[in-house]
Amino acid sequence: xxxxxxxxxxxSRVIAKLKQAGxxxxxxxxxxxxxxxxxEDRHVSAEDLHGEACASGxxxxxxxIYNTLHQFTNSGLMREVVIEGGRSYFxxxxxxxxxxxxxxxGRLEDIPSDRINVSALPNAPEGTEVRRVDVVVRxxxxxx
Amino acid sequence: xxxxxxxxxxxSRVIAKLKQAGxxxxxxxxxxxxxxxxxEDRHVSAEDLHGEACASGxxxxxxxIYNTLHQFTNSGLMREVVIEGGRSYFxxxxxxxxxxxxxxxGRLEDIPSDRINVSALPNAPEGTEVRRVDVVVRxxxxxx
DNA sequence: TCGTACATTAGAAACATTCCAATTTGTTGA
DNA sequence: TCAACAAATTGGAATGTTTCTAATGTACGA
Numbered sequence: 001x002x003x004x005x006x007x008x009x010x011x012s013r014v015i016a017k018l019k020q021a022g023x024x025x026x027x028x029x030x031x032x033x034x035x036x037x038x039x040e041d042r043h044v045s046a047e048d049l050h051g052e053a054c055a056s057g058x059x060x061x062x063x064x065i066y067n068t069l070h071q072f073t074n075s076g077l078m079r080e081v082v083i084e085g086g087r088s089y090f091x092x093x094x095x096x097x098x099x100x101x102x103x104x105x106g107r108l109e110d111i112p113s114d115r116i117n118v119s120a121l122p123n124a125p126e127g128t129e130v131r132r133v134d135v136v137v138r139x140x141x142x143x144x
Numbered sequence: 145x146x147x148x149x150x151x152x153x154x155x156s157r158v159i160a161k162l163k164q165a166g167x168x169x170x171x172x173x174x175x176x177x178x179x180x181x182x183x184e185d186r187h188v189s190a191e192d193l194h195g196e197a198c199a200s201g202x203x204x205x206x207x208x209i210y211n212t213l214h215q216f217t218n219s220g221l222m223r224e225v226v227i228e229g230g231r232s233y234f235x236x237x238x239x240x241x242x243x244x245x246x247x248x249x250g251r252l253e254d255i256p257s258d259r260i261n262v263s264a265l266p267n268a269p270e271g272t273e274v275r276r277v278d279v280v281v282r283x284x285x286x287x288x
Numbered sequence: 289t290c291g292t293a294c295a296t297t298a299g300a301a302a303c304a305t306t307c308c309a310a311t312t313t314g315t316t317g318a
Numbered sequence: 319t320c321a322a323c324a325a326a327t328t329g330g331a332a333t334g335t336t337t338c339t340a341a342t343g344t345a346c347g348a
Contacts, residue, residue: 024345026295046336061297066336080229086305086335088229100269109269117264118279122255125244128283135262135279139272168314170326190304205328210305230304230336 021075031058032068041093043108098135165219175202176212185237187252242279
Protein backbone atom coordinates (compact mmCIF):
# COMPACT_ATOMS: atom_id res chain seq x y z
CA UNK A 1 0.00 0.00 0.00
CA UNK A 2 2.47 2.69 -1.10
CA UNK A 3 6.25 2.07 -1.31
CA UNK A 4 8.40 2.99 1.62
CA UNK A 5 11.30 4.36 -0.35
CA UNK A 6 11.07 6.77 -3.21
CA UNK A 7 7.82 8.69 -3.91
CA UNK A 8 10.34 11.39 -3.50
CA UNK A 9 10.04 15.05 -2.75
CA UNK A 10 6.37 15.54 -2.15
CA UNK A 11 6.76 13.25 0.84
CA SER A 12 9.53 15.23 2.44
CA ARG A 13 7.67 18.46 1.89
CA VAL A 14 4.54 17.17 3.59
CA ILE A 15 6.50 15.51 6.39
CA ALA A 16 8.35 18.73 7.04
CA LYS A 17 5.07 20.59 7.23
CA LEU A 18 3.68 18.15 9.77
CA LYS A 19 6.80 18.21 11.93
CA GLN A 20 6.84 21.96 11.88
CA ALA A 21 3.28 21.89 13.19
CA GLY A 22 4.36 19.56 15.99
CA UNK A 23 2.52 16.57 14.56
CA UNK A 24 4.03 13.15 14.11
CA UNK A 25 4.11 12.26 10.46
CA UNK A 26 2.07 9.09 10.59
CA UNK A 27 0.93 7.19 7.51
CA UNK A 28 -2.58 8.60 7.75
CA UNK A 29 -1.58 12.19 8.40
CA UNK A 30 0.88 12.13 5.53
CA UNK A 31 -1.70 10.75 3.13
CA UNK A 32 -4.34 13.28 4.19
CA UNK A 33 -1.89 16.15 4.07
CA UNK A 34 -0.97 15.16 0.53
CA UNK A 35 -4.62 15.16 -0.48
CA UNK A 36 -5.24 18.49 1.20
CA UNK A 37 -2.15 20.56 0.56
CA UNK A 38 -0.80 19.42 -2.77
CA UNK A 39 -3.60 20.87 -4.80
CA GLU A 40 -5.17 24.29 -4.88
CA ASP A 41 -6.97 25.64 -1.88
CA ARG A 42 -10.00 23.59 -1.01
CA HIS A 43 -13.04 23.33 1.22
CA VAL A 44 -13.77 19.83 2.44
CA SER A 45 -16.17 18.26 4.86
CA ALA A 46 -15.06 15.32 6.95
CA GLU A 47 -17.19 13.02 4.85
CA ASP A 48 -15.73 14.41 1.62
CA LEU A 49 -12.20 13.80 2.76
CA HIS A 50 -13.02 10.34 4.03
CA GLY A 51 -14.52 9.47 0.68
CA GLU A 52 -11.48 10.74 -1.19
CA ALA A 53 -9.10 8.95 1.09
CA CYS A 54 -10.92 5.66 0.66
CA ALA A 55 -11.09 6.17 -3.09
CA SER A 56 -7.30 6.64 -3.12
CA GLY A 57 -6.84 3.35 -1.35
CA UNK A 58 -5.80 4.94 1.93
CA UNK A 59 -7.21 3.00 4.85
CA UNK A 60 -8.30 5.64 7.29
CA UNK A 61 -11.21 5.70 9.70
CA UNK A 62 -13.70 8.50 10.00
CA UNK A 63 -12.58 9.10 13.58
CA UNK A 64 -9.07 9.77 12.32
CA ILE A 65 -10.39 12.14 9.69
CA TYR A 66 -12.03 14.18 12.43
CA ASN A 67 -8.99 14.01 14.67
CA THR A 68 -6.71 15.05 11.87
CA LEU A 69 -8.86 17.92 10.64
CA HIS A 70 -9.01 19.30 14.16
CA GLN A 71 -5.31 18.88 14.70
CA PHE A 72 -4.57 20.61 11.41
CA THR A 73 -6.94 23.39 12.41
CA ASN A 74 -5.43 23.78 15.88
CA SER A 75 -1.95 24.01 14.51
CA GLY A 76 -2.92 26.62 11.97
CA LEU A 77 -2.66 24.46 8.86
CA MET A 78 -6.39 24.78 8.16
CA ARG A 79 -9.41 26.76 9.19
CA GLU A 80 -12.89 25.66 10.12
CA VAL A 81 -15.83 27.30 8.39
CA VAL A 82 -19.37 26.78 9.64
CA ILE A 83 -22.20 28.03 7.53
CA GLU A 84 -25.03 25.55 7.68
CA GLY A 85 -26.16 23.66 10.70
CA GLY A 86 -25.07 20.10 10.98
CA ARG A 87 -21.95 20.24 8.83
CA SER A 88 -18.53 21.86 9.01
CA TYR A 89 -16.15 22.66 6.21
CA PHE A 90 -12.43 22.83 6.60
CA UNK A 91 -10.54 25.29 4.48
CA UNK A 92 -6.93 24.79 3.42
CA UNK A 93 -6.60 28.50 2.83
CA UNK A 94 -5.59 29.99 6.16
CA UNK A 95 -4.85 33.42 4.77
CA UNK A 96 -7.07 36.40 5.26
CA UNK A 97 -10.10 35.89 3.02
CA UNK A 98 -13.84 35.49 2.95
CA UNK A 99 -16.48 33.37 1.24
CA UNK A 100 -19.31 33.19 -1.19
CA UNK A 101 -21.77 30.55 -0.10
CA UNK A 102 -23.98 29.10 -2.83
CA UNK A 103 -27.26 28.39 -1.08
CA UNK A 104 -28.44 26.22 -3.95
CA UNK A 105 -25.51 23.86 -4.04
CA GLY A 106 -23.86 24.24 -0.65
CA ARG A 107 -20.58 25.11 -2.34
CA LEU A 108 -18.07 27.58 -0.90
CA GLU A 109 -15.95 29.91 -2.97
CA ASP A 110 -13.14 32.13 -1.75
CA ILE A 111 -13.18 35.90 -1.87
CA PRO A 112 -9.64 37.25 -1.56
CA SER A 113 -9.44 39.76 1.23
CA ASP A 114 -8.41 42.52 -1.15
CA ARG A 115 -11.68 42.13 -3.02
CA ILE A 116 -13.73 43.11 -0.01
CA ASN A 117 -13.48 45.77 2.59
CA VAL A 118 -14.74 45.73 6.15
CA SER A 119 -14.22 48.94 7.98
CA ALA A 120 -15.51 50.93 10.90
CA LEU A 121 -15.67 47.91 13.16
CA PRO A 122 -16.96 48.82 16.60
CA ASN A 123 -14.63 48.11 19.49
CA ALA A 124 -14.62 44.57 20.79
CA PRO A 125 -16.76 44.27 23.92
CA GLU A 126 -15.07 45.03 27.23
CA GLY A 127 -12.35 42.54 28.13
CA THR A 128 -12.32 40.78 24.79
CA GLU A 129 -10.24 40.96 21.68
CA VAL A 130 -11.07 40.20 18.08
CA ARG A 131 -9.94 36.78 16.95
CA ARG A 132 -11.25 36.83 13.41
CA VAL A 133 -13.75 38.55 11.19
CA ASP A 134 -15.73 36.28 8.88
CA VAL A 135 -17.75 37.61 5.99
CA VAL A 136 -20.11 35.25 4.21
CA VAL A 137 -21.86 36.47 1.09
CA ARG A 138 -24.83 34.20 0.50
CA UNK A 139 -25.75 33.89 -3.13
CA UNK A 140 -28.37 31.88 -5.00
CA UNK A 141 -29.50 31.38 -8.57
CA UNK A 142 -30.93 34.61 -9.85
CA UNK A 143 -34.69 34.49 -9.63
CA UNK A 144 -35.78 37.32 -11.89
CA UNK B 145 -54.23 26.71 31.27
CA UNK B 146 -54.65 30.40 30.46
CA UNK B 147 -58.03 32.17 30.26
CA UNK B 148 -59.77 32.52 26.95
CA UNK B 149 -61.03 36.00 27.52
CA UNK B 150 -58.99 38.90 28.75
CA UNK B 151 -55.17 38.73 28.86
CA UNK B 152 -55.86 41.71 26.71
CA UNK B 153 -53.85 43.61 24.20
CA UNK B 154 -50.61 41.68 23.98
CA UNK B 155 -52.65 38.79 22.63
CA SER B 156 -54.22 40.75 19.84
CA ARG B 157 -50.90 42.22 18.88
CA VAL B 158 -49.27 38.82 18.62
CA ILE B 159 -52.25 37.29 16.86
CA ALA B 160 -52.26 40.07 14.31
CA LYS B 161 -48.58 39.50 13.70
CA LEU B 162 -49.15 35.81 13.06
CA LYS B 163 -52.09 36.37 10.76
CA GLN B 164 -50.17 38.93 8.81
CA ALA B 165 -47.46 36.33 8.30
CA GLY B 166 -50.06 33.89 7.04
CA UNK B 167 -49.82 31.64 10.07
CA UNK B 168 -52.78 30.35 12.03
CA UNK B 169 -52.68 31.70 15.55
CA UNK B 170 -52.61 28.44 17.45
CA UNK B 171 -52.11 28.17 21.17
CA UNK B 172 -48.49 27.13 20.75
CA UNK B 173 -47.57 29.73 18.16
CA UNK B 174 -49.17 32.50 20.21
CA UNK B 175 -47.28 31.46 23.32
CA UNK B 176 -43.97 31.22 21.51
CA UNK B 177 -44.50 34.51 19.72
CA UNK B 178 -45.14 36.16 23.06
CA UNK B 179 -41.92 34.78 24.45
CA UNK B 180 -39.98 35.81 21.38
CA UNK B 181 -41.37 39.16 20.35
CA UNK B 182 -42.50 40.85 23.52
CA UNK B 183 -39.04 41.42 24.86
CA GLU B 184 -35.94 42.92 23.35
CA ASP B 185 -34.27 41.31 20.38
CA ARG B 186 -32.96 37.90 21.22
CA HIS B 187 -30.94 34.97 19.96
CA VAL B 188 -32.35 31.60 20.93
CA SER B 189 -31.60 28.01 20.09
CA ALA B 190 -34.43 25.53 19.74
CA GLU B 191 -33.44 23.95 23.03
CA ASP B 192 -33.38 27.34 24.77
CA LEU B 193 -36.86 28.18 23.62
CA HIS B 194 -38.19 24.77 24.51
CA GLY B 195 -36.79 25.14 27.99
CA GLU B 196 -38.35 28.57 28.40
CA ALA B 197 -41.68 27.43 27.11
CA CYS B 198 -41.77 24.48 29.47
CA ALA B 199 -40.70 26.71 32.36
CA SER B 200 -43.63 29.01 31.57
CA GLY B 201 -46.03 26.11 31.74
CA UNK B 202 -46.67 26.01 28.00
CA UNK B 203 -47.03 22.46 26.81
CA UNK B 204 -45.17 22.36 23.54
CA UNK B 205 -43.11 19.64 21.96
CA UNK B 206 -39.63 20.06 20.60
CA UNK B 207 -40.89 19.18 17.12
CA UNK B 208 -43.25 22.12 17.28
CA ILE B 209 -40.47 24.40 18.43
CA TYR B 210 -38.51 23.48 15.32
CA ASN B 211 -41.54 23.80 13.06
CA THR B 212 -42.41 27.17 14.51
CA LEU B 213 -38.92 28.56 14.37
CA HIS B 214 -38.67 27.60 10.71
CA GLN B 215 -42.10 28.99 9.90
CA PHE B 216 -41.25 32.25 11.63
CA THR B 217 -38.00 32.34 9.68
CA ASN B 218 -39.66 31.59 6.36
CA SER B 219 -42.22 34.30 6.85
CA GLY B 220 -39.62 36.86 7.72
CA LEU B 221 -40.39 37.17 11.42
CA MET B 222 -36.99 35.78 12.41
CA ARG B 223 -33.62 34.98 10.94
CA GLU B 224 -31.44 31.92 11.31
CA VAL B 225 -27.81 32.37 12.32
CA VAL B 226 -25.33 29.52 12.14
CA ILE B 227 -21.95 30.00 13.67
CA GLU B 228 -20.88 26.82 15.35
CA GLY B 229 -21.37 23.36 14.03
CA GLY B 230 -24.24 21.40 15.45
CA ARG B 231 -26.42 24.26 16.66
CA SER B 232 -28.48 27.02 15.11
CA TYR B 233 -29.57 30.26 16.65
CA PHE B 234 -32.67 32.14 15.66
CA UNK B 235 -32.60 35.89 15.82
CA UNK B 236 -35.68 37.99 16.42
CA UNK B 237 -33.94 40.96 14.88
CA UNK B 238 -34.59 40.72 11.16
CA UNK B 239 -33.19 44.13 10.37
CA UNK B 240 -29.87 44.67 8.70
CA UNK B 241 -27.21 43.95 11.30
CA UNK B 242 -24.26 41.75 12.16
CA UNK B 243 -22.87 39.87 15.16
CA UNK B 244 -20.16 39.57 17.72
CA UNK B 245 -19.67 35.94 18.63
CA UNK B 246 -18.11 35.29 22.04
CA UNK B 247 -16.04 32.17 21.49
CA UNK B 248 -15.68 31.63 25.25
CA UNK B 249 -19.35 31.62 26.09
CA GLY B 250 -21.11 30.93 22.80
CA ARG B 251 -23.12 34.13 23.20
CA LEU B 252 -24.17 36.33 20.27
CA GLU B 253 -24.37 40.09 20.40
CA ASP B 254 -25.79 42.38 17.76
CA ILE B 255 -23.77 44.92 15.84
CA PRO B 256 -26.08 47.50 14.29
CA SER B 257 -25.43 47.80 10.58
CA ASP B 258 -24.46 51.43 10.91
CA ARG B 259 -21.58 50.47 13.20
CA ILE B 260 -19.89 48.44 10.50
CA ASN B 261 -19.15 48.93 6.88
CA VAL B 262 -18.73 46.34 4.17
CA SER B 263 -17.79 47.75 0.84
CA ALA B 264 -16.13 46.83 -2.42
CA LEU B 265 -17.96 43.53 -2.65
CA PRO B 266 -16.96 41.63 -5.76
CA ASN B 267 -19.78 40.81 -8.17
CA ALA B 268 -21.84 37.76 -7.35
CA PRO B 269 -20.71 34.77 -9.40
CA GLU B 270 -22.30 34.39 -12.86
CA GLY B 271 -26.00 33.66 -12.73
CA THR B 272 -26.38 34.29 -9.03
CA GLU B 273 -27.54 37.15 -6.91
CA VAL B 274 -26.65 38.16 -3.37
CA ARG B 275 -29.19 37.08 -0.79
CA ARG B 276 -27.48 38.34 2.31
CA VAL B 277 -24.12 39.38 3.68
CA ASP B 278 -23.26 38.09 7.12
CA VAL B 279 -20.41 39.47 9.15
CA VAL B 280 -19.36 37.64 12.29
CA VAL B 281 -16.73 39.20 14.51
CA ARG B 282 -15.32 36.45 16.70
CA UNK B 283 -14.08 37.69 20.02
CA UNK B 284 -12.62 36.00 23.07
CA UNK B 285 -11.32 36.98 26.47
CA UNK B 286 -8.22 39.08 26.02
CA UNK B 287 -5.16 36.92 26.54
CA UNK B 288 -2.38 39.48 27.07
C1' DT C 289 15.76 -3.48 19.06
C1' DC C 290 12.83 -2.10 23.01
C1' DG C 291 9.81 0.63 25.58
C1' DT C 292 6.71 4.00 25.75
C1' DA C 293 4.06 7.81 24.53
C1' DC C 294 1.28 8.93 20.99
C1' DA C 295 -2.12 7.58 16.97
C1' DT C 296 -5.56 4.96 15.03
C1' DT C 297 -9.53 2.23 15.12
C1' DA C 298 -14.40 0.23 15.24
C1' DG C 299 -18.20 0.76 17.29
C1' DA C 300 -20.99 2.94 20.63
C1' DA C 301 -22.74 7.22 22.36
C1' DA C 302 -24.21 11.87 22.10
C1' DC C 303 -26.30 15.53 19.99
C1' DA C 304 -29.24 18.39 17.08
C1' DT C 305 -32.55 18.05 13.77
C1' DT C 306 -36.09 15.96 10.73
C1' DC C 307 -39.53 12.68 9.69
C1' DC C 308 -43.75 10.03 10.44
C1' DA C 309 -48.35 8.55 11.31
C1' DA C 310 -51.82 9.33 14.72
C1' DT C 311 -54.28 12.73 17.16
C1' DT C 312 -55.93 17.27 18.17
C1' DT C 313 -57.22 21.86 16.98
C1' DG C 314 -58.75 26.03 14.35
C1' DT C 315 -61.73 27.63 10.86
C1' DT C 316 -65.38 27.86 7.63
C1' DG C 317 -69.87 27.49 5.98
C1' DA C 318 -74.42 25.52 6.66
C1' DT D 319 -73.80 26.37 17.01
C1' DC D 320 -71.92 22.47 14.91
C1' DA D 321 -70.07 19.30 11.56
C1' DA D 322 -66.42 18.62 8.48
C1' DC D 323 -62.16 19.52 6.63
C1' DA D 324 -57.62 21.33 6.48
C1' DA D 325 -53.86 22.42 9.09
C1' DA D 326 -51.03 21.96 13.32
C1' DT D 327 -49.17 19.31 17.02
C1' DT D 328 -47.28 15.32 19.00
C1' DG D 329 -44.15 11.38 20.76
C1' DG D 330 -41.16 8.62 19.19
C1' DA D 331 -38.39 6.79 15.72
C1' DA D 332 -35.01 7.89 12.21
C1' DT D 333 -31.15 10.51 10.36
C1' DG D 334 -26.80 12.62 10.05
C1' DT D 335 -22.79 14.53 12.03
C1' DT D 336 -19.53 14.59 15.42
C1' DT D 337 -17.38 12.88 19.72
C1' DC D 338 -16.08 9.36 22.91
C1' DT D 339 -14.00 5.02 24.52
C1' DA D 340 -11.20 1.28 25.27
C1' DA D 341 -8.35 -1.79 22.65
C1' DT D 342 -4.77 -2.16 19.32
C1' DG D 343 -1.08 -0.46 16.50
C1' DT D 344 2.88 2.67 15.32
C1' DA D 345 6.77 6.11 15.43
C1' DC D 346 10.88 7.12 17.46
C1' DG D 347 14.44 8.13 21.02
C1' DA D 348 17.43 5.56 24.03
